[in-house]
Structure formats: structure tokens, C-alpha cells
Amino acid sequence: MDGYAGNMIYADLSTKNVTVMPTPAELKNKYIGGRGFGIRILTDTIDPGTEPMSEKNALVYATGPLTGTGIPLGNRYEISTIAPLTGAAASSNSGGTFGWKLKKAGFDAVVVTGKSEKPVYLLLDNGKAELRDASHLWGKTTSQTTDAIVEELNDKSVRVACIGPAGEKLVLYACVINEKTRAAGRGGAGAVMGYKKLKAIAVRGDLPIKPADEAALEAVKKRVRQKIEENGISKALHDYGTAVLVNIINENYVMPTRNFQSGHFANADKVSGETMAKTILKKPKGCYACIVQCGRVCEFEGESGEGPEYEPDWGFGPDCGIDDLKAVARANNLCNEYGLDAISTPATIACLMEMAERGYVSHPVRFGDVKGMLGLVEQIAKREGIGDELAEGSFRFATRYGHPEYSMSSKKQELPAYDPRGIQGYGLATATSVRGGDHVYGYMISPEILGAPEKLDPYATKGKPQWVKTFQDLTAAIDASGMCLFTSFALDAQDYADLISATTGMKIDTAELLRIGERIWNLQKLYNIKRGFGRADDTLPSRLLNEPLKEGAPAGLVWKRDEMLDEYYALRGWDKNGVPTAEKLRELDIAYVDVTRGTGAKTAVS
Amino acid sequence: MNMTGTQDRISITVKSFATLREVMDSQITIDIVAGSTIRTLLVELSLRYNGLNDLLFSRPGVLKDLVNILKNGRNIQYLAGLDTPLDNGDLIALFPPAAGG
Numbered sequence: 001m002d003g004y005a006g007n008m009i010y011a012d013l014s015t016k017n018v019t020v021m022p023t024p025a026e027l028k029n030k031y032i033g034g035r036g037f038g039i040r041i042l043t044d045t046i047d048p049g050t051e052p053m054s055e056k057n058a059l060v061y062a063t064g065p066l067t068g069t070g071i072p073l074g075n076r077y078e079i080s081t082i083a084p085l086t087g088a089a090a091s092s093n094s095g096g097t098f099g100w101k102l103k104k105a106g107f108d109a110v111v112v113t114g115k116s117e118k119p120v121y122l123l124l125d126n127g128k129a130e131l132r133d134a135s136h137l138w139g140k141t142t143s144q145t146t147d148a149i150v151e152e153l154n155d156k157s158v159r160v161a162c163i164g165p166a167g168e169k170l171v172l173y174a175c176v177i178n179e180k181t182r183a184a185g186r187g188g189a190g191a192v193m194g195y196k197k198l199k200a201i202a203v204r205g206d207l208p209i210k211p212a213d214e215a216a217l218e219a220v221k222k223r224v225r226q227k228i229e230e231n232g233i234s235k236a237l238h239d240y241g242t243a244v245l246v247n248i249i250n251e252n253y254v255m256p257t258r259n260f261q262s263g264h265f266a267n268a269d270k271v272s273g274e275t276m277a278k279t280i281l282k283k284p285k286g287c288y289a290c291i292v293q294c295g296r297v298c299e300f301e302g303e304s305g306e307g308p309e310y311e312p313d314w315g316f317g318p319d320c321g322i323d324d325l326k327a328v329a330r331a332n333n334l335c336n337e338y339g340l341d342a343i344s345t346p347a348t349i350a351c352l353m354e355m356a357e358r359g360y361v362s363h364p365v366r367f368g369d370v371k372g373m374l375g376l377v378e379q380i381a382k383r384e385g386i387g388d389e390l391a392e393g394s395f396r397f398a399t400r401y402g403h404p405e406y407s408m409s410s411k412k413q414e415l416p417a418y419d420p421r422g423i424q425g426y427g428l429a430t431a432t433s434v435r436g437g438d439h440v441y442g443y444m445i446s447p448e449i450l451g452a453p454e455k456l457d458p459y460a461t462k463g464k465p466q467w468v469k470t471f472q473d474l475t476a477a478i479d480a481s482g483m484c485l486f487t488s489f490a491l492d493a494q495d496y497a498d499l500i501s502a503t504t505g506m507k508i509d510t511a512e513l514l515r516i517g518e519r520i521w522n523l524q525k526l527y528n529i530k531r532g533f534g535r536a537d538d539t540l541p542s543r544l545l546n547e548p549l550k551e552g553a554p555a556g557l558v559w560k561r562d563e564m565l566d567e568y569y570a571l572r573g574w575d576k577n578g579v580p581t582a583e584k585l586r587e588l589d590i591a592y593v594d595v596t597r598g599t600g601a602k603t604a605v606s
Numbered sequence: 607m608n609m610t611g612t613q614d615r616i617s618i619t620v621k622s623f624a625t626l627r628e629v630m631d632s633q634i635t636i637d638i639v640a641g642s643t644i645r646t647l648l649v650e651l652s653l654r655y656n657g658l659n660d661l662l663f664s665r666p667g668v669l670k671d672l673v674n675i676l677k678n679g680r681n682i683q684y685l686a687g688l689d690t691p692l693d694n695g696d697l698i699a700l701f702p703p704a705a706g707g
Binding site: 231232233235236237239240241242243244245247248251252253269272273274294309310311439440443445446449450451452455457458459485486489552553554 | 621623624625627632670671672674676678679680681683684699701702703704705706707
């Protein structure tokens with residue numbers, strides 16, 4: 001055994017053909033799993049000219065070898081697709097217990113292509129697969145869908161990843177929700193499921209997941225458990241959740257406020273993790289094998305749900321000028337129920353708020369308008385009224401009204417909860433992110449604000465390109481492995497290499513781990529170049545490059561793209577246009593890729 | 607020392623966050639001797655709040671790795687560390703190890 005389930009499943013929704021095949025050795029050896037599997041399969045099988053909303057687009061749900069093996073925080077699965085919001089090959093990551101159960105059902109990955117005429121869901125059950133009618137589920141929210149499938153199968157061990165009404169309505173940033181509250185959020189994989197009429201994937205099983213070297217793995221497990229438990233960050237995450245960041249980011253004056261018009265929100269503490277712990281928090285909750293438990297089970301006024309995490313807390317809070325924690329939690333619950341990305345949704349609403357205040361859009365909503373904000377979430381999910389325009393994301397919305405500069409996005413994907421003007425390396429990471437505006441493809445907040453693994457001056461640009469490259473490559477490998485990214489606050493590359501080696505039997509050292517991550521990054525980059533992305537896309541909104549922050553220590557700063565981008569490209573072995581050189585492709589063993597057309601690869605999946 | 611022979615005092619606002627709030631007020635304003643540094647402020651606070659010292663320091667005079675202290679929004683790491691001088695009206699933010707995402 002090697003930590004893998006051993007098989008992958010291919011479901012063509014057009015023909016209703018469902019095929020089980022062994023997981024190819026090349027995929028395991030060169031791409032590990034998760035994001036690596038997803039990007040390699042997408043780039044092998046989908047012509048770069050493919051529209052996101054088309055039968056030819058694919059959805060790849062992939063676990064990693066460390067998913068479900070009892071390793072602390074080893075619970076992730078990744079959904080990769082051509083994202084409708086950006087048009088880029090992208091992936092999004094989720095926890096909970098779905099990934100573990102997918103492997104227990106016998107599968108490392110699921111590849112879905114085609115388009116069904118009627119709504120269906122895919123049931124994976126102890127090595128078998130079945131497409132089932134989902135007509136009765138269409139229109140239901142994610143919790144209703146989950147409950148209905150569990151009831152239909154009369155088995156509470158079933159886990160469900162599904163879309164809500166937003167995915168059915170093809171909201172470009174509709175997400176996929178597993179277990180009612182865990183989201184593969186970014187880019188719009190939920191809309192691709194909606195287009196394909198795939199309402200859900202349900203998994204159950206009790207097949208074994210065995211590592212290659214149990215004794216070696218137990219020793220590494222013990223070591224990483226101790227490091228995570230002893231790391232001070234773990235306690236804060238358990239006690240206050242990810243929203244512990246609200247005050248940290250705000251006190252650094254890099255809290256995007258009112259659509260990035262300011263870097264400081266006076267009432268931030270009212271929506272902080274500390275306030276949440278004292279008011280609406282019922283208990284912390286963790287994913288499979290989690291010893292941190294950063295999830296929040298919150299209850300208030302007869303309503304219960306999970307979250308808000310830091311990002312939606314910021315989005316519906318400071319970015320919309322709102323300091324009402326219950327309203328923020330309610331908006332977050334709506335996102336979970338409708339299946340909306342809880343970053344792009346509030347960021348798009350904040351864009352409308354600013355444009356309405358400036359008179360560019362005739363709409364009554366203003367910053368701080370709780371009722372208006374909550375109504376807009378509903379309208380977006382249902383594509384009602386102005387919600388139909390907002391469902392296209394802030395960039396298309398702002399462009400429609402002649403002012404794209406008010407979309408705080410990169411590659412048409414809304415930026416997360418940090419102002420790059422006061423965190424230069426983070427700005428480079430999000431501008432060069434191959435999936436568009438992002439914080440978890442290379443979390444530079446960790447060294448630049450939190451001080452892990454070491455403190456870096458957030459205002460400095462010197463040395464940042466190398467840090468960004470290393471973080472991006474390491475994160476790609478972590479996302480491929482099936483580990484939660486939050487382990488990276490406590491663990492280092494050697495820990496991940498040892499975990500993968502003991503689990504899979506492959507002998508991977510830190511250099512090889514980073515090389516695999518770099519391979520994934522470059523393949524995704526190459527493919528997106530073929531989809532039309534270039535140097536001009538590796539940037540941030542003009543506001544962040546030209547309008548200095550006005551308050552606090554970072555006052556006067558803008559994001560300094562020109563001081564970092566060329567060096568970053570050079571360190572990556574890319575030319576001035578950001579195109580990987582032939583030498584770099586040979587080094588990464590992906591020289592088979594024809595930059596001018598198609599990947600030219602022999603498909604790895606057949 | 608001023609003309610009357612007493613030491614000039616300055617007023618500093620200190621905010622605490624996350625687990626630090628378990629041992630100290632979330633926000634206080636204190637008067638300390640002019641010319642004080644972050645180091646002297648932390649000594650003052652540690653005397654006032656039982657348990658604070660252990661949350662901030664790994665050993666005498668050495669902050670824990672992931673503790674962050676901001677002076678008016680700037681991490682003291684990039685000023686003069688614990689020897690960063692304090693000015694009247696400064697806002698000092700104290701953070702224990704914490705992260706999110």
C-alpha cells in the first residue's frame with residue numbers, strides 16, 4: 001500500500017459512461033495528488049481553447065496520499081477546473097471529512113466531463129459508482145441537498161459535496177460545499193457543476209487506506225503532532241478561529257475597508273474573533289484528524305451555522321463598512337446555503353457600494369447598510385434584479401458601468417482580506433497567483449505580518465520575489481499532498497517530505513518536494529498562457545499601485561510591482577513576459593508541453 | 607526631569623488581543639516616565655498583570671518568536687525592537703502567537 005486508494009473514476013455526464021481505472025504511477029510520482037492531479041489532468045485532457053461553461057470542461061476532485069491517513073490535519077481534497085470567473089485553470093481546496101470518505105469509497109480522484117440533460121448526482125460507494133437522478137434536489141440549498149441524499153441512502157456515514165441554487169444559476173463565483181459548511185470556494189467550480197447539471201457527489205465506504213511504511217509514518221506523525229501542538233499559533237486558532245486575524249490585520253493598518261478605500265476599520269473589534277468567542281460562538285470544530293479545530297460553530301437568534309472565517313468576516317464586515325457580527329455571520333450562512341464564494345460575494349457587493357456612492361450606478365445600497373447587503377446576497381444567488389449583474393463578479397460588473405478600476409480583483413477574481421500596499425510580498429504573491437486574486441497559493445502574510453517562519457519587513461521589496469516563489473512552490477506541494485495549509489505555521493518542508501515518503505514509499509527529499517510544487521506551478525502557468533494570460537495580467541488594481549494608503553504606519557505606501565516582478569520572473573526561469581523557458585521546462589520534466597498549442601501530452605489518465 | 611524636580615510622564619495607550627486578554631485589559635492608558643522604551647513598558651505591564659510576562663517572553667529580555675508588538679501600526683522588529691522609544695500618545699498593540707487565513 002502507498003497511501004493511495006488506488007483507483008480513479010471518470011464520469012462522462014453526456015454519455016453517462018462511468019469508468020474506473022487505476023491511478024497512474026506517473027501522476028503519483030510527479031504530481032503527488034490534489035492540485036497536482038487536477039492541473040495535470042486538466043492540461044492533458046482539455047484543449048486550451050475550451051470555454052469554462054462547456055461540455056468539454058472537466059471537474060477534477062482529487063485527494064492526496066496524506067488525506068485520510070490519520071496524519072494530523074491530513075484531510076483535504078481539491079477541485080480543479082477551468083474557472084468561469086477567471087478563465088484560468090484553477091483549483092480550490094476544502095476540508096471536513098469528504099476527502100477522507102472519498103478515499104474510503106475507493107477513489108483518489110473523480111474526473112467529470114460532459115453535460116447531463118437532467119440533474120444528476122454521482123454516488124461513489126465502496127469501489128462502485130452510479131449516476132442517480134437529482135431532479136428532486138434541483139433548487140434545494142446545500143444543507144437541504146445534503147440531508148435529502150443522506151436520508152435517501154439511509155446512511156449517516158454518507159458525505160456530500162454539492163452545489164446550491166447559486167451554482168444552478170451559474171453565478172460565476174458559485175462554490176462547492178461539502179458537509180453543509182466546508183467550501184471549495186474560489187473561481188466558480190460550483191457554476192461548472194451547475195452547467196453540467198451535476199448537483200452533488202456523495203461518498204461512502206470503508207475500504208482501507210494503508211501507508212507504505214506504518215512504523216516510519218507513526219514516528220513522523222508523532223513528531224508533527226508535537227510541533228503543531230507546541231506551536232503557539234495553534235492555540236489562538238483553536239480559541240478564536242481564523243477571525244483572530246481581524247485585529248491583527250487592522251492594527252497593522254492593512255485591513256481593506258470600504259472596497260480598499262482605507263486600510264483601517266475603526267470598529268474592527270466588533271467583528272473580531274475575540275468578540276465572536278464572547279458572543280455567538282458555541283464551540284470550536286475541526287475537520288478529519290484535526291488537532292487545531294479552527295472551525296466555528298456559531299448560534300444566535302435561532303440561527304446556527306459554521307463560521308464566519310476571517311475572509312467572509314472581513315468581506316461582509318469592514319469591506320462593506322459593517323460592524324454587526326450577527327449580520328456578518330448571517331451573510332456567511334447564506335453563502336453556505338446558496339453555495340456562494342464568501343470572498344467574491346462580499347467583495348462584489350463592496351464594489352457596488354462604492355460605485356453607488358460615487359454615483360456610477362443608480363442603487364440605494366451604501367457602505368454600512370446591513371439590510372441592503374443581506375438582500376444583495378440573496379439577489380446574487382438567485383440572479384434577481386441587480387444580482388444578475390453582480391453574479392458576473394466585480395470586474396465584469398464594474399466594467400459594464402464603465403469603471404473597471406473599482407473592481408478590487410486580479411485576473412477578474414476578487415482580492416482577499418489584506419491590503420498589498422502595506423504587505424509588498426503578499427502583493428507579489430497575489431498578483432502572480434496563477435488562479436487569480438488569492439491568498440492561499442503562497443501565504444506571505446505568514447512571514448510579513450505574523451512572523452512565521454521568520455519576520456520579514458512587510459514594507460520592503462528586497463528579497464521578496466525569492467520568498468514568494470518558495471512559498472508558492474511549497475504550497476502547491478502541500479495542496480497536492482492532502483495536508484491542510486495551516487500545518488505550515490508549525491511544519492517545514494522536511495516534515496512534509498518525510499510524511500509523503502513514509503506514506504507513499506517514494507523517497508522524496510525537500511528539494512524534490514519543492515521541484516514537484518514548482519512543476520505544478522509551471523504547468524498551470526503554461527496552460528493559462530495558452531488561454532491568453534500574460535505579463536499584463538500579473539498585476540493588481542490601479543488603486544493599489546497609484547493611491548497611497550492614508551492612515552497609520554503604512555501611510556504613503558503603494559504596491560511596488562516594478563521593484564519585484566522582473567526579479568520574480570528571472571528567479572522562476574521565465575522570460576520577461578513571464579513565459580517559462582525551454583530550459584526550465586526540461587528541468588521540471590515538462591518539456592513535452594508545446595507552448596504554442598495544446599500540451600501535446602499523451603494523456604496521463606487513459 | 608522637569609523644572610519642579612519630578613520626572614516628566616507620557617501617556618501611552620496599550621491594546622491587547624487574543625489570549626493576552628485572558629490576563630490583561632483589552633485596552634488601557636497608562637502614564638510612564640518620559641524616555642521609556644517598549645522594554646520598560648512591558649516591565650510595567652508585567653508587574654501589573656500576573657501571567658503576562660510568561661505569555662510574551664521565552665526568557666528574560668527575549669520575546670517569544672511569534673509575539674508581535676506594534677507601535678502605531680509598525681512592528682517594533684523594524685524599529686529598535688524592545689529598545690524602541692515611546693512618545694506621548696503612542697498606541698502599542700500586543701499580539702501573542704496567532705494566525706489565520
